[in-house]
Amino acid sequence: MPANPPPRHVTVAGFFDRRPWIADTFVLTLLLTLLAWATSAPRWALPTGPLAGAPGWVAGLVSVAMCAPLAVRRVWPVPAAWTMTAAFALSAVLVIPPSLAYVAAPIMVYSVGAFAPARCGRIFLLVGLAGALVMGVALAVLMGAERTPGGRFALDLPSEAIATVVACTVFGALSVGFAWVLGDVRRRRRREIAAVAERSRLLERERERESRLAADAERMRIAREMHDIVAHSMSVMIAQADGGSYIAQTDPARAQGVFATIGTTGREALAQMRGMLGVLRDDDAARTAPMPALADIPALVADVRAAGLPVSLIGDPGLLAQRTALPASTGLALYRIVQEALTNTMKHAGPAARPTVSLRLEPAPATLVVRVDDTGRGAQAGSDGAGSGLSGMAERAQIMGAELAAEARADGFHVELRLPVALEPELTGTGAAAPTGTGAAAPTGPGASAEARPEAAGPAHSVVPTPEHEEPPR
Structure with a gap:
């Protein structure tokens, strides 16, 4: 008797497992980019920074640049990570307000840890931790920057704002570290599975040779x-x-x-x-x-x-x-x-x-x-x-x-x-x-x-x- 066909959801999951670029491009990247655009491109101008007063779509473009490299995170993890790092650096320099685009950072750290060599994973772990610190500094500037009567900027953070900045910085660092741990475990697991598959293939070939x-x-x-x-x-x-x-x-x-x-x-x-x-x-x-x-x-x-x-x-x-x-x-x-x-x-x-x-x-x-x-x-x-x-x-x-x-x-x-x-x-x-x-x-x-x-x-x-x-x- 023929075997029962697998359930529909198992078939769909197998289809996406064999074509991961579909989920990365049309599900993860597209959805996250739309949400980042919606949350980072307000109708009003940028509040501060070198482009203070610039229209909000500038922040939207930077957010899209931060999310777009996720589409090739499995195929080219290291170039995609460097591209995202450059986009995050531009966001920090322009003092763009945080948005959902920041979620792309731990996802990329996980991808580098899982699909790139171990050395590259450790490098981008340090880059991610530095990015969490930079995000905290940019958040502090946004929350406490004031223009003095002399035309200069001054930083005046109340105690509540300091606690918020510290909490966001620590949360970002922990997110990056946890993402790297998951990615490293995934990389080791993939390597073990590949080794087992190779041994199975060699054993099968050896068994056929012994049979002959x-x-x-x-x-x-x-x-x-x-x-x-x-x-x-x-x-x-x-x-x-x-x-x-x-x-x-x-x-x-x-x-x-x-x-x-x-x-x-x-x-x-x-x-x-x-x-x-x-x-x-x-x-x-x-x-x-x-x-x-x-x-x-x-x-x-x-x-x-x-x-x-x-x-x-x-x-x-x-x-x-x-x-x-x-x-x-x-x-x-x-x-x-x-x-x-x-x-x-x-x-x-x-x-x-x-x-x-x-x-x-x-x-x-x-x-x-x-x-x-x-x-x-x-x-x-x-x-x-x-x-x-x-x-x-x-x-x-x-x-x-x-x-x-x-x-x-x-x-x-x-x-x-x-x-x-x-x-x-x-x-x-x-x-x-x-x-x-x-x-x-x-x-x-x-x-x-x-x-x-x-x-x-x-x-x-x-x-x-x-x-x-x-x-x-x-």
């Missing part, structure tokens, strides 16, 4: 996860499909295991993608399957070995995960880096590649070292330059605060990651996991997966002969 950065980071994270899941799973499925089509003609029983592995790999990849996308669509992430971690590397190695790539695993990822107590995000990043390194080996290293995954813990300072080496083509491997595997690994390492080295050598490709870790106090006395040999992976720790041991791999994980030994029939 968060969105970009989330897109990059999703892109890395999708790349790792899809690239690894597709590489395994392609390798299995190539080998399965080859052995289907010679050993149908083994071909059934190969095709079962293809289906299992595809379902696992689909489940991971659904879990990741489900987190994005639903806040209830507790129902989704947990993401892989460091302790799941043996299962990863077993899956890659079942795809026909003879992988060796050195170290116990489960024990290392217990000793280091890595956060879930760090464990996932380590898993993805190993997964991407093995995927690159399957795609680029060639059929003769023999990769080795090594995990160890170095003391003083405690550093988790993850290495993936292969004996494939290395620097001779071709690349179309369209992949993002190495850049994804570098980004993950940078987020974790780890050092990553990835280089192609003449005898294969080498990936090494060094991550500073904090050891669990109750486990600091235990040694690092001992190597299990250089052959097929056989983790010995309690966290090792049964699938990572060669003797535990079932028919679904049987090694598929690669085309390096025999050309498939065409």
Whole structure:
């Protein structure tokens, strides 16, 4: 439903707030000028002073000159104040009787204090106080000036007139001082409001920038996860499909295991993608399957070995995960880096590649070292330059605060990651996991997966002969 419109008086007030010159010109200045003219331009002549006997409209013009600068008091406060000061000085010199034009003085002092720099406000405070004293002197001259028989003027003030002059002078000084206080408070308030508005604008801009950065980071994270899941799973499925089509003609029983592995790999990849996308669509992430971690590397190695790539695993990822107590995000990043390194080996290293995954813990300072080496083509491997595997690994390492080295050598490709870790106090006395040999992976720790041991791999994980030994029939 549309919001109720504001009341009429609120709309009118907002209109004048956005156009203050209308109120200053047509309300304040015009009204005060008319009243000053009516009270300072009597029909009789000026009573005393240098223009004694001059017509009353002279006083009216001076009063108009004193009130007219109020029209620009917000836009040009300092020039308007000096113009009014000159008009008041002329009024004192000509000994013009007081009128409502004197009300313009404290209004102008307030305007300078509110819309001009603080130094100008203090200057015109002193000018206003001096003007109040001058007004008292001019009032005393008007009330007590007499012409002597010799043609000279004499000042003779009765006690009642003295009290009136003093009261008017004190009232004028207090009015000017109070107006300056109000103006200074208004100036400080306007400055605070402007500072708050500027901070709000900067915070809004910073919030938008952080939102864009968060969105970009989330897109990059999703892109890395999708790349790792899809690239690894597709590489395994392609390798299995190539080998399965080859052995289907010679050993149908083994071909059934190969095709079962293809289906299992595809379902696992689909489940991971659904879990990741489900987190994005639903806040209830507790129902989704947990993401892989460091302790799941043996299962990863077993899956890659079942795809026909003879992988060796050195170290116990489960024990290392217990000793280091890595956060879930760090464990996932380590898993993805190993997964991407093995995927690159399957795609680029060639059929003769023999990769080795090594995990160890170095003391003083405690550093988790993850290495993936292969004996494939290395620097001779071709690349179309369209992949993002190495850049994804570098980004993950940078987020974790780890050092990553990835280089192609003449005898294969080498990936090494060094991550500073904090050891669990109750486990600091235990040694690092001992190597299990250089052959097929056989983790010995309690966290090792049964699938990572060669003797535990079932028919679904049987090694598929690669085309390096025999050309498939065409």
